[in-house]
Amino acid sequence: MTLNDALKEYCLRIADNSSILAHRLSEWSGHGPILEEDIAMSNMALDLIGQARGFYSYAATLEGKGRTEDDLAFRRDTREFVSRNLVEQPDNKDFGTAMLRSFLYSCLSYLQFRALMNSKDETISGLSAKAIKEVTYHVRHCGDWVVRLGDGTEESHRRISNSVEDLWMYTSELFEQNEVDALLVKEGVAVDLNTLKQDWLNLVDEIFAQAKLTKPAEGGYQSSGGINGMHTEHLGYILAEMQFLPRAYPDAIW
Amino acid sequence: MTISKEAVWEMLNSIPDPEVPAISIVELGVVRDVKVEGSSVIVDMTPTYTGCPAMKMMEDQVKAKLMLEGLDVKVNVVFKPAWTTDWMSDATKEKLRAYGIAPPDKLSFENLHPFAKSDKGPLKCPFCRSENTALTSQFGSTACKALYFCNECRQPFEHFKCH
Numbered sequence: 001m002t003l004n005d006a007l008k009e010y011c012l013r014i015a016d017n018s019s020i021l022a023h024r025l026s027e028w029s030g031h032g033p034i035l036e037e038d039i040a041m042s043n044m045a046l047d048l049i050g051q052a053r054g055f056y057s058y059a060a061t062l063e064g065k066g067r068t069e070d071d072l073a074f075r076r077d078t079r080e081f082v083s084r085n086l087v088e089q090p091d092n093k094d095f096g097t098a099m100l101r102s103f104l105y106s107c108l109s110y111l112q113f114r115a116l117m118n119s120k121d122e123t124i125s126g127l128s129a130k131a132i133k134e135v136t137y138h139v140r141h142c143g144d145w146v147v148r149l150g151d152g153t154e155e156s157h158r159r160i161s162n163s164v165e166d167l168w169m170y171t172s173e174l175f176e177q178n179e180v181d182a183l184l185v186k187e188g189v190a191v192d193l194n195t196l197k198q199d200w201l202n203l204v205d206e207i208f209a210q211a212k213l214t215k216p217a218e219g220g221y222q223s224s225g226g227i228n229g230m231h232t233e234h235l236g237y238i239l240a241e242m243q244f245l246p247r248a249y250p251d252a253i254w
Numbered sequence: 255m256t257i258s259k260e261a262v263w264e265m266l267n268s269i270p271d272p273e274v275p276a277i278s279i280v281e282l283g284v285v286r287d288v289k290v291e292g293s294s295v296i297v298d299m300t301p302t303y304t305g306c307p308a309m310k311m312m313e314d315q316v317k318a319k320l321m322l323e324g325l326d327v328k329v330n331v332v333f334k335p336a337w338t339t340d341w342m343s344d345a346t347k348e349k350l351r352a353y354g355i356a357p358p359d360k361l362s363f364e365n366l367h368p369f370a371k372s373d374k375g376p377l378k379c380p381f382c383r384s385e386n387t388a389l390t391s392q393f394g395s396t397a398c399k400a401l402y403f404c405n406e407c408r409q410p411f412e413h414f415k416c417h
Binding site: 039 | 301303304305306307332333334335336337366367368369390391392393394395397401415417
């Protein structure tokens with residue numbers, strides 16, 4: 001694998017995660033529990049779409065085959081998506097699940113962008129310096145809600161505890177790496193996710209303690225394989241909706 | 255026709271921010287550089303937020319403005335260095351306040367920790383200057399603003415976030 005191929009793959013991962021999570025958040029547009037949250041979720045979706053655009057565009061440039069950011073987002077199938085399984089998980093219109101999903105992902109994204117600001121690749125460091133400020137707000141906002149719901153009423157505590165049980169099995173996968181990471185870490189372009197794991201746990205523990213939530217016991221089933229294109233059944237449904245228009249009307253332009 | 259760099263900057267400075275028309279796109283800090291060669295102009299622009307939907311509109315406005323002057327325009331989107339509210343001058347921040355938006359403070363890197371406790375004290379209401387204000391939501395009508403409420407004059411207001 002060449003450095004160029006590895007870098008393209010790395011950018012696709014960040015872009016896929018951002019775009020799939022953005023899709024999940026945008027499902028709440030017009031359906032938020034209160035107006036301010038409706039706006040907040042749409043805003044977070046917008047930030048993520050912006051991040052996805054930056055990384056898709058860069059991936060397209062690195063690939064150099066004339067594909068555009070839109071081709072990468074709308075003309076690839078499930079097995080080609082290299083996003084983490086966490087971001088595609090449905091929330092079944094449970095607000096707490098949606099907040100927890102974004103919180104768990106954003107904590108890692110925050111740490112990753114913080115490290116990537118020092119990447120030897122200028123485009124990666126530039127995009128990361130931009131994205132980290134946005135993601136900081138996402139962690140703060142979603143973390144606030146995890147606390148409010150966890151330390152809220154009996155019902156809100158019960159429901160977000162269930163969300164923790166449902167989503168925890170997708171957390172180890174956030175740290176899975178392959179030869180792409182190995183190559184890029186060696187070149188000072190990417191960050192070794194293993195070095196971020198403890199910091200991620202600290203962020204999660206801090207919020208869970210305030211929220212009076214407990215982490216599921218270690219050793220339970222953990223999902224695997226997103227970076228190799230192995231996904232849960234939910235991704236296909238997301239892509240069917242997200243990609244419908246450009247596939248049905250290939251000449252459509254923005 | 256040929257045109258001076260200064261004249262181009264002046265023209266760009268007459269384009270209002272589509273979301274916050276009290277300030278221009280130059281005052282906002284999104285125009286990073288202008289290069290002029292004969293009748294060709296290259297404008298470097300950087301987005302405020304990566305997903306800012308007003309970015310495309312700003313690009314279009316820049317192109318339209320300069321094309322009307324008979325210039326050949328190219329807009330280059332640059333990501334580095336990343337846009338920051340620190341690029342707004344005090345005069346620009348005062349314009350925001352007069353428009354009813356509490357301006358951003360200076361960016362501190364402690365603010366970049368998600369659980370940072372701000373040491374800056376309460377935000378002042380842009381209308382009555384009271385410090386008896388409360389955050390309604392981290393996210394407002396645009397990505398760059400948060401929603402606040404003034405308990406003194408009972409007015410909701412927006413805060414241009416430090417970024």
